[in-house]
Amino acid sequence: MGQERDTVNWGGVSEFIAMGGYGAFVWGSYGVTALCIGVEVWLLARGKANP
Amino acid sequence: MFSNLFNFASPQAFYPVAGRMISWFGWSAALLGVAGLYIAFFVAPTDATQGESYRIIFIHVPAAWMSMFLYLVMAGWAGLGLVLNTRLSGMMASALAPTGAMFTVVALVTGLLWGKPTWGTYWVWDARLTSELFLLFLYLGFMALKEAIDDPQRADRAGAILALVGVVNIPIIYFSVQWWNTLHQGASVSLTRAPSMAATMLAGMLVMALAAWMYSIAVSLARVRAIIVAREQDAAWVRSGTR
Numbered sequence: 121m122g123q124e125r126d127t128v129n130w131g132g133v134s135e136f137i138a139m140g141g142y143g144a145f146v147w148g149s150y151g152v153t154a155l156c157i158g159v160e161v162w163l164l165a166r167g168k169a170n171p
Numbered sequence: 172m173f174s175n176l177f178n179f180a181s182p183q184a185f186y187p188v189a190g191r192m193i194s195w196f197g198w199s200a201a202l203l204g205v206a207g208l209y210i211a212f213f214v215a216p217t218d219a220t221q222g223e224s225y226r227i228i229f230i231h232v233p234a235a236w237m238s239m240f241l242y243l244v245m246a247g248w249a250g251l252g253l254v255l256n257t258r259l260s261g262m263m264a265s266a267l268a269p270t271g272a273m274f275t276v277v278a279l280v281t282g283l284l285w286g287k288p289t290w291g292t293y294w295v296w297d298a299r300l301t302s303e304l305f306l307l308f309l310y311l312g313f314m315a316l317k318e319a320i321d322d323p324q325r326a327d328r329a330g331a332i333l334a335l336v337g338v339v340n341i342p343i344i345y346f347s348v349q350w351w352n353t354l355h356q357g358a359s360v361s362l363t364r365a366p367s368m369a370a371t372m373l374a375g376m377l378v379m380a381l382a383a384w385m386y387s388i389a390v391s392l393a394r395v396r397a398i399i400v401a402r403e404q405d406a407a408w409v410r411s412g413t414r
Contacts, residue, residue, distance in 0.1 A: 129212065129213060129216070129217065136212075139223040139224070139226070140217065140222045140223035140224075141222070141223075142222060142223050142224035142288055145224055145227065145284045145285065145287060145288050146223060146224060146226050146227055146284075148284050149227045149230060149231070149280070149281040149284045149285070150230065152277065152280045152281070152284075153230050153234070153277050153281065156273050156276060156277055157273075157386070160269070160270065160273055160390055161390065164390055164393040164394060164397065167397050167400075168397060169265075169266075169394055169397035169398045169401050
């Protein structure tokens with residue numbers, strides 16, 4: 121399942137999650153961004169003009 | 172031709188047009204975002220000096236670009252409203268501010284999380300970081316000022332003046348890494364010379380930046396529609412539900 125391509129950078133899922141020891145920083149960054157986007161889209165879907 | 176163009180300066184005419192454009196820009200943002208993330212994690216190689224922590228820049232740099240660019244667009248609309256006294260201009264400026272503030276927060280937080288493993292500290296008061304933090308205060312100040320004034324036309328004018336004065340901060344952010352000796356590194360991508368990074372890294376960053384553009388347009392259009400409805404709620408076209 122996409123194993124061939126994944127191995128370009130990562131040996132497996134656990135390596136992908138670990139991010140070479142920087143997992144907390146990398147996933148923290150992407151998580152905060154996803155949260156910000158999620159909140160903004162959610163507020164707009166409810167028809168709110170202001171946060 | 173121009174008379175047709177100016178028709179869209181009326182909130183009533185712009186409302187349905189904006190509605191049709193939202194899904195187009197929204198889906199473009201989603202597709203570009205997926206493509207950008209794929210490049211960011213599965214195509215771009217590990218950085219020789221930073222390891223995997225550098226993958227934060229795929230959101231940090233586009234978010235930082237967007238935070239500055241949206242401010243300029245916001246101030247541009249605000250200034251246009253001040254000069255031409257068009258109602259829609261002030262609404263457009265108001266619609267851009269929360270998204271600009273959101274991207275500023277993302278740029279700052281991802282910067283903290285990149286700085287700790289790379290510099291050994293979350294935060295320093297250097298010119299780049301401080302001026303970007305000031306940008307967040309400008310966005311929040313603009314939103315708070317407009318919120319505090321009940322008369323929409325007065326709110327638009329006061330907000331426009333604040334937004335225009337704050338424009339001076341944008342070149343300060345952008346050139347801070349050249350003007351001062353900052354811990355923040357200089358630009359890796361510039362219009363005047365070849366980028367100092369691998370082609371796939373650059374591609375990932377540019378695709379993510381494009382996704383951020385499409386996202387910003389989609390959410391700003393959605394927000395300006397909400398603002399139009401709120402401000403024009405007494406107008407016949409809103410009350411009759413013909414929107």
